[in-house]
Structure formats: structure tokens, C-alpha cells
Amino acid sequence: MSRAMRGTGSLHAPRPDVAPDRSSRRPGEEHTGPDAGVGANPRLHAIARLEMLDGLRSRRQLVLRMITPLVLFAIVAAVTFLTRSAPGTRVDPYVVAVQGDLDGGRRTLDQLSPDRLRFVKSDDATLDAARIADVGMLVPDGLDERVARGQPASVVLFETALAAESRSAAAHVRAGFGQLHQNAVVEATRERQTQGTATLITLDVVNVERSTQSTQLQAAGLVTAIALLQAAMLVSTTATRLQSRHNRGLLAAQLLLPFERWRLALGKGLAELTLGIATAVPVLVLTMGVAAWTTQSRDGLAAALIAMVALLACFLSLALVMAAIGLLVGTISRTQEQVSLASAAVVVLAAIIASRAALAGLPPTLTATRFVPILGIVQSTRGFLLGAPADLAWMLVGVASTLSLAALLVRWAGRAFDAERLVLRGSA
Amino acid sequence: MTAEAPAHRRHTRAAAAPAADAGSVSALEAGRIIASSTFRDTARRRGSWTTTLLTGVLFAVLIISGGSVSERLQERAEQISFRVSVDGDRRGGQRLLDQLATDELRVESSTDAATDVTNSRSAVGIRLPDRVDERIDRNEAVELMIFYRGGANTSREAYNNLLLRLQEIELARIDRAVDVGPAVQVEEQQVRRDERVNRLQFARILAALAAILCLGVVSSVAAVFGQSNERRSLEPLLLLPFNRTILAAGTTAGALPVAILQLVAAIALLVFSSALPVIGLSLSWSTVAQVLALSLVGVALLGALACSSGSLAGVMGGGSDDAVSVGDFFALPFVAVGILLFLRPAFPTSPLTSALPIIGPSLLIRDGAGAELSILNAVIAVVTTVAWCALLIRAAARRLDAERAVTRSIR
Numbered sequence: 001m002s003r004a005m006r007g008t009g010s011l012h013a014p015r016p017d018v019a020p021d022r023s024s025r026r027p028g029e030e031h032t033g034p035d036a037g038v039g040a041n042p043r044l045h046a047i048a049r050l051e052m053l054d055g056l057r058s059r060r061q062l063v064l065r066m067i068t069p070l071v072l073f074a075i076v077a078a079v080t081f082l083t084r085s086a087p088g089t090r091v092d093p094y095v096v097a098v099q100g101d102l103d104g105g106r107r108t109l110d111q112l113s114p115d116r117l118r119f120v121k122s123d124d125a126t127l128d129a130a131r132i133a134d135v136g137m138l139v140p141d142g143l144d145e146r147v148a149r150g151q152p153a154s155v156v157l158f159e160t161a162l163a164a165e166s167r168s169a170a171a172h173v174r175a176g177f178g179q180l181h182q183n184a185v186v187e188a189t190r191e192r193q194t195q196g197t198a199t200l201i202t203l204d205v206v207n208v209e210r211s212t213q214s215t216q217l218q219a220a221g222l223v224t225a226i227a228l229l230q231a232a233m234l235v236s237t238t239a240t241r242l243q244s245r246h247n248r249g250l251l252a253a254q255l256l257l258p259f260e261r262w263r264l265a266l267g268k269g270l271a272e273l274t275l276g277i278a279t280a281v282p283v284l285v286l287t288m289g290v291a292a293w294t295t296q297s298r299d300g301l302a303a304a305l306i307a308m309v310a311l312l313a314c315f316l317s318l319a320l321v322m323a324a325i326g327l328l329v330g331t332i333s334r335t336q337e338q339v340s341l342a343s344a345a346v347v348v349l350a351a352i353i354a355s356r357a358a359l360a361g362l363p364p365t366l367t368a369t370r371f372v373p374i375l376g377i378v379q380s381t382r383g384f385l386l387g388a389p390a391d392l393a394w395m396l397v398g399v400a401s402t403l404s405l406a407a408l409l410v411r412w413a414g415r416a417f418d419a420e421r422l423v424l425r426g427s428a
Numbered sequence: 429m430t431a432e433a434p435a436h437r438r439h440t441r442a443a444a445a446p447a448a449d450a451g452s453v454s455a456l457e458a459g460r461i462i463a464s465s466t467f468r469d470t471a472r473r474r475g476s477w478t479t480t481l482l483t484g485v486l487f488a489v490l491i492i493s494g495g496s497v498s499e500r501l502q503e504r505a506e507q508i509s510f511r512v513s514v515d516g517d518r519r520g521g522q523r524l525l526d527q528l529a530t531d532e533l534r535v536e537s538s539t540d541a542a543t544d545v546t547n548s549r550s551a552v553g554i555r556l557p558d559r560v561d562e563r564i565d566r567n568e569a570v571e572l573m574i575f576y577r578g579g580a581n582t583s584r585e586a587y588n589n590l591l592l593r594l595q596e597i598e599l600a601r602i603d604r605a606v607d608v609g610p611a612v613q614v615e616e617q618q619v620r621r622d623e624r625v626n627r628l629q630f631a632r633i634l635a636a637l638a639a640i641l642c643l644g645v646v647s648s649v650a651a652v653f654g655q656s657n658e659r660r661s662l663e664p665l666l667l668l669p670f671n672r673t674i675l676a677a678g679t680t681a682g683a684l685p686v687a688i689l690q691l692v693a694a695i696a697l698l699v700f701s702s703a704l705p706v707i708g709l710s711l712s713w714s715t716v717a718q719v720l721a722l723s724l725v726g727v728a729l730l731g732a733l734a735c736s737s738g739s740l741a742g743v744m745g746g747g748s749d750d751a752v753s754v755g756d757f758f759a760l761p762f763v764a765v766g767i768l769l770f771l772r773p774a775f776p777t778s779p780l781t782s783a784l785p786i787i788g789p790s791l792l793i794r795d796g797a798g799a800e801l802s803i804l805n806a807v808i809a810v811v812t813t814v815a816w817c818a819l820l821i822r823a824a825a826r827r828l829d830a831e832r833a834v835t836r837s838i839r
Binding site: 058060065072083129130147150153156157158159168171172173174175177178180182186189202206213214236237240243245336337344 | 482483486490542543545546547548563564567568569570571572573574575576577578579580581584585587588589591592594595596597598599601602610611612613614615616617618619622624625628629643644647648651652654655658659690746747748749750752753754756757760763764767768771772774800
């Protein structure tokens, strides 16, 4: 191998007299040129260095790759809280679309949790229950008069079973009518001076999500989910950069070099991985900080450091397999649209895994999923951050399965390179 | 080259028109020439078309699987029951627990109800004090500690059901002592399989998905420009004696039909998938046709906006990877609008919101597909979206101008 390659990392084509003759060398066999004694690693290093330098050259691209995930996460958080869509954050009243004699029942309806329910007139409560309101209601004529006279009355609620807000609004309405009746009974009890306390059962309500334990639970799931989603973005960036280098003719030039195909693919993958890790630094710092903070409060400083290392290992494994996926996608794809489609599919899959395994959490007794690449390491990392020491061993299993998948994908990408080499070099 | 030579005149269809003919080519003709060249280049790529269809298939599969899951969840939600963990003096409160147990509330013993609820093993938890039944019999007040997860829908619903059940228990006990008129009876009916409602809900999902699909359009158009930079096919255009705005507008117009068609094809797949019985929307084919027809204007506007954004990103980018990175960043507002419409499906339509970029066309899709279209808001959305596109193209043109100054050595 030439000194120029070792010293500067630049790549020069070997001299003709040391160029390997494909027919005389078995596949995978090292060539016997002047650099034969150096071994294969410098070549891998040279390829990776070349790819990385090409990536570092565009500082704007690096900055964009760094801030795009941050902006995206900030947008999701901002939209969620601005629309009060985060569960438990809704403070505005539930809207009830009332069909029928609203005026004749206004006095009664205004007593139903006035701070939590708002009644609006509607011509079609069934439709408006899905359109402008949380729930629809059909009231009879003269509801106020009936209630005042103690006559039977009934209302119909139209709720959407799948909408949590609809079900909550319906519960408030039912509770409101129940409270009205209870108040009437209590009043009657006082008038008759009946012995005994009207209301016996009082409640002390605790929202466990405000406890330290729940905060740790949510934090562990959230940091794991963010690590997975951040890694998933490597697919698009890796594949797009490969496409770009292909369009510029740089890939064709590299394919003419006497390198094993898998080494070429691995070098590119490692370079993209390095760039991906570099651009993920802000997100990594945030997530590792959160993981350390939640673990330190429970188990101490040493456990916090271990948690940071565990999360970093989880991200590195995920980033490696995502870079491998991007490598394969970038190699197989012919157009940017294909890259976008494959990247979107991976992101959707990652989001599903993040919501089910990281945020919601799979049952701890489900061990089969521990061996599944990506899913296993996400599940185990979450469990370890929650203070389950046994999950550290499962993390190793997850890392092994994930890295195995990455190796397979790199191998596959290398084979795709090989097909193009055959075309370019006219080999049999 | 002279204007009289017939052979040269036949080449006027190509992008490099002879300088002597520049004055006879109108701006519109110049834009048309550039646009047709770009259109042929983008339409020729079969990979783009297959990818478009596959993108639509991907989202259609998501819709179908989500719809079929929702259909099963709908049935489960109507018979949903919640696990209630109880710790404390269970023996002393057994009668109360027996009264609490219903089809919806499954009362089960636990060593730590709070932990069960925290770890999502139960939807809600109760900690009983000592001798609850005995104290109730003596008409003494008892305080129950209730645990629930405020951020979880199931837990909140279980909590609501528990409160209602406790209220019923209290009323049943008190009612025996006094004579009061009956409570207002509340009958609950589930809203389902109503085509109007289903159409409305589908229209909301469609608008959100259309905004998110624009992410691919922005990246795709940005990549077209990026690849033009890499292949140096943009520089000959810059040497033409055409207004920079015409260059940018013509190139964008050339990419526009393919971008819009891609978006329309994906949306059409989604709309047709809504007619499948497995999804449970029960939309008739006539409704499907109406939804598709009325949403096309909004889809075209969104596609134009995405194409213009992609053009600006492509012009700002160096190579295709750089252009796509910029395009991904410029596509974030589209993602934000998609998330907004997912989380707030009933986002209000007004002249103000119709005038906002991305939001206006998305609301046009939603209201058109949901049969709630307002002509005034629709006109506002169309006019303002065209204006926003013009602004973006103008910005791209200014970016082109800097490169022209370099390539033509203009002071």
C-alpha cells in the first residue's frame, strides 16, 4: 500500500504491476503487492476516513443533521402541549352537543359540573359528537320542569368508544346527574332530620404519575424511545449520502479498487456511523443526563454512571444497525424516492417499537422478544434503567442479536456492490 | 449561429436557445421550455412512479391495519373492563368490595395497590382503611385512598367508573331513608357505523396524512435540484438570457406535475382503501368518489407548496445529499401540521387559518372530504397558497442569481 494512503488517508489506485489479477487470486485472498504485510485494516481505515472526510466537508449538512431531530422533537412536544393533547393535561371543559329542548333543560344542565362541561346547541347530536363536540346528548322537552316535579326523565348520550375524551365527557355527564340526585336526597335527609351522615365515603385521590417512581418509569421509557428514533434517522442520511456519491461517480471509482466488497461496504458504514454519532451528540447528552438523573436518585452515583454507559451502548448498537440498513438501502435504491420510502418505513417501524416496547413497556415475562434485534435491546435497556439488574444480561443478548443483524446487512450490501463491480470490470 | 440557418432554428426547443433569438422568446415560452425539459427528466424515471405507488400502499396498509384494529378495539371498548387493585383491610371492607365489583370493574387483591397502578398492572387502585363495613354500618365516615394514572386514558376512565359506582352505592344507601323523585336516567349509545361520522373522521385522518406525505415530495424535488447540481445540468440554464425568476419558476413547474401526481396517487390509494369492508368505515363508493374529488384541489395545493419548498431547498443545497438535508429541514413544518391535525382533528377553519401556509390547503382537504367546505375559505386557501408558492420560487430565484453572477462573470 502506498505511503500516501497511510500518511494522508487519500486513496490512490495501485500501480499496474501490483494490481491483482482476478483470475489468479481466489476471492477473499489478500493480494501480494508491496503492502501485503500491512494487512487489511489500513484499507478499511482508508475507506472509512475518505468517506468521513467527504461527510465532514459539508458543515451545513452536519449542522442540519444535528438540529433537525431536536427541532422535530420540540415540534412534537410543543404541538402536543399546545393542543392539550397530552393525556391528563386537558383543562378546558368538555363540549356536549345537545339536541332537543336545550332551553327547557338549561337550568339542570348548568348544574352538571359547570367547570368541566359546556353545552352547545346542535341539530344532529350524533354527527356533532364526532364533529365539534366531545359527546352528543339528546334531551327531552322540559327537562327542568320534570326534574323540579320529581318526574322521570331520561337523556341519551352519544359517545365514541374509541375516543378517550368522549368517554370522559360521558362519565362527567353521568356523574353530574348522579350528583344532582344525591344533592336532592341529602337535602331531603336534612329536612327530615334523619340520623346519620348523608355522605359517608370520602376520597383521597393520588395521581401516581406525580410520584418519583412513576417519573422514573416514564423517563426510562422516554430516553430509550428517543435513542431509537434518533438512530432511525441514520437510515435516511446514510442512504442519501450513498446516493449522492453514486451520482457523482465516486462509487464507480471505488469499485475499481482491489478491495473486498464487504470491506468497502463496512468502511462506508463505519464512516456514516461516526458521522451519525457526532450529529447525535446533543440528543445523546440530553438522554444520558436524564437517565443518570433518574437512576442516581434511586440507586446512587455508581448506578447512574452505569445507566449512562448502558444507554450509550444501546444507542451505539441501534445506530450501527440503522447505518447498516441505510447502507443497504442506499446501495439497492436507484432514486431518491426509493430512499425516502425505505427510510419512512424504517421510521414507522421504529416508532411502533418505541411506543410499544419503550414507552408502554412489554410484559417482563415475555422473554422471546429479548432475542429479536432492535426490539430486544430496547426492551432490555428500558428494564435496566428501571432498576432490574437482570436486564443487563438481556442487554448483552440484545446487543449481540442487533450486531448480528448489522453484520448480515453489511454483507448483503457488499454483495450488491459486487454486482456493479462485475459490470464495470467486465469479469466473467 | 445565425437566425437564418434552418438547422439552428430546429434546435430552439432545446434549453440553450441561440442568443440572437433571446429577444423573440417570451417569458412564458421560456418558462414552458424549461419546464418541459425538467418534466421529461423527472417523468422518465420509472423508479419515482413505482415508489409513489409503494408509498401509497404503505400508508394504505397502515390505514387498513389501523382500521381493522380499531374495529376490534371498538367492540372491545364497548365491553371494556378494568382491573382494580385493592390493599389494606380487605376482609373488613369485603361487603363494599362486593358492591364495587361490576362487569366493568374487576376487583382483585394486591399487596401494594399504588405500585400496581404505577407499573400499569392495574388501571386503578384502592387502599382500604380498617373495618370499612363496620364503620359504614355505624354511619361513620370512611376515607378511601384512590390511586390512578392521570396521563393514561384507561386509568382515568377506570377512575371515572369507580367514582360513578361509589356514587351509586351512596345513593342506594341513602335512598332507603328518604323519598325523593327518581334520578335522570342516562342511556349511552355508541356512535359507530354511521357513514356521515365515518366520512368526517376519515377526512381528518386524510388531511393529516396528506401533510405528512409532503415530506417525501419536498425531499424528492430537492433531490432533483441537487442531482442537477451534481451533473452540472443546471449551469447551462444559468447561461441563458432569461430572467432568474423564469428559470426558477420553469424548473419548479417542470417538477410540479410529477410531484402532484405522486401525491394524488398516494391519496387516491388511501381513499379507495377506505371503502374496504375490513376497515370498518363503511363508506359507499359514491361517497369515496366524492371524497376523492373534493379533496383533489387541496392535494394539488399542498403538492405545489411542497414542490416550491423542495425547489428552494434544492437550490440552497450543494449536492443531492446536501439538498435533501435542507429539504428534510424545510419539510418539518409539513410534519408539524400533520401532527397538529392528528392531535386536534377539529382544528377550526376560518379565513385566518385558511390563509396560513400548509394549514390552509390541509383544512381544504379535510373540509372538502368531510363535506364541510366553505367557498370563501376555499378561495382564500387557493389564493394564499399560490402567493406562498410565488414567494418561495422568488426566494429560490434570488439564490440562483448569485450563481449566475459567478458563471457569467457579471460584476
